[in-house]
Amino acid sequence: MKVEVKHRKNKLGIIGWIGGGRFGAERYAYALHRLTGLGILAYFLLHIFVTGSRIGGQQSWQNAVANFETPIFKFGEFLVFLAFAYHALNGLRLIITELGFMLGKAQRPVFPYVTSVHRQRPLFIGVMIVAAIIIIFGGADFYFI
């Protein structure tokens, strides 16, 4: 007789991108890359909508632009810049690593194990430093210059 077994679902879902456990920084970089990608996509849709208002003539365009000249939208614009800087630089790292470069060579595993994630970490740290510098200078340009 076949017994019907009721299994409990235990899929992490989107929570798993961020809250899956105490993993290395690259896993959180993965989640941030996806979130910034979605953010940039949302910005592009808004951008097309705003620039599309030019079809309605000069007044329509000026009205549309005036709606976005508030501190909240200025901060939003800075967030788009921040997302773009991170997404572009981390994307370069991913192009390099996902094509198998800067990951080392296959070898016999000897404990303590050194993985490709460890071997690419200098690249990851370097890219994050460059992203941070660009974001700091960009932020200064947005608010102080």
Add this chain to the structure above:
Amino acid sequence: MSETSAPEVQSSDLKVIKNVTFEILRYSPEKDEAPKAQKFQVPVIKGMTVLDGLLWIKENLDASLAYRSSCRMGVCGSCGMFINGLPRLACNNQIIHLDADTITIKPLPNYNIIRDLVPDLEGFFDKHESIQPYMIREQVEELNNPTGEFFQSPDELVDYIQFAYCIKCGLCLSACPTVATDDNFIGPQALAQAYRYNVDSRDEGAKEREEELYSSHGVWRCHFAGACSDVCPKGVDPAFAIQLLKQNMFMQKLHVHKHKSATHIIPWATEHVPNEKIPQAPERTVK
């Protein structure tokens, strides 16, 4: 002849160092609507693993606690659990090394729960099977009735041996953020095994695995989060294998990939004189 005796167990080795709270997520499909945590106090002695703690609970506190285990030495891959925020093997982690007064144990995420700490690995093994994880050769007759051995150099062995250490514990899939949102993603374990066979100089099955590997749920769904390699208890580094699969495909498209050297058959030695000092192998049980 010298006689080797077992080392004496010192009484200090069996001394209880401290009591640790095991907070275990319990789920019984017959009576529970949702999993719930249950706490147990476990006396810890030197060298005691998390699995030893679970065995102690089962023997002394609650015989109904369900978990999988077998070898107790990180070889069989049965006791994968989510221990203090990471997927780990219970037998491979000493309680003292976790450096915590409370050890939280949950079933592996991304797998359905059968009972307590027992995950349903059926989908995991289906994915493993889907990439044909075995030697594929055009000369089927030679595989079935071998006339010799396939030659392989030590360098060719190093190309894949790291990935052949997989014990199929399933920790990598529970750590993978892509698996968390994509049920159909083949996953790091199966992809690493596909690479293991594709680069093996004796295998000729790369073309047959292509459709599965380069589908919309194949290698290109991985974005190198690296968590699979972080948690692998055998140093298999599945993330590395997946990126190398992508590299192979990319290089093939550019027609600049390195061609795998073909193996050849070394015939059995015809005049083999057995060494009398070496005992004969037992009769084959499978004929």
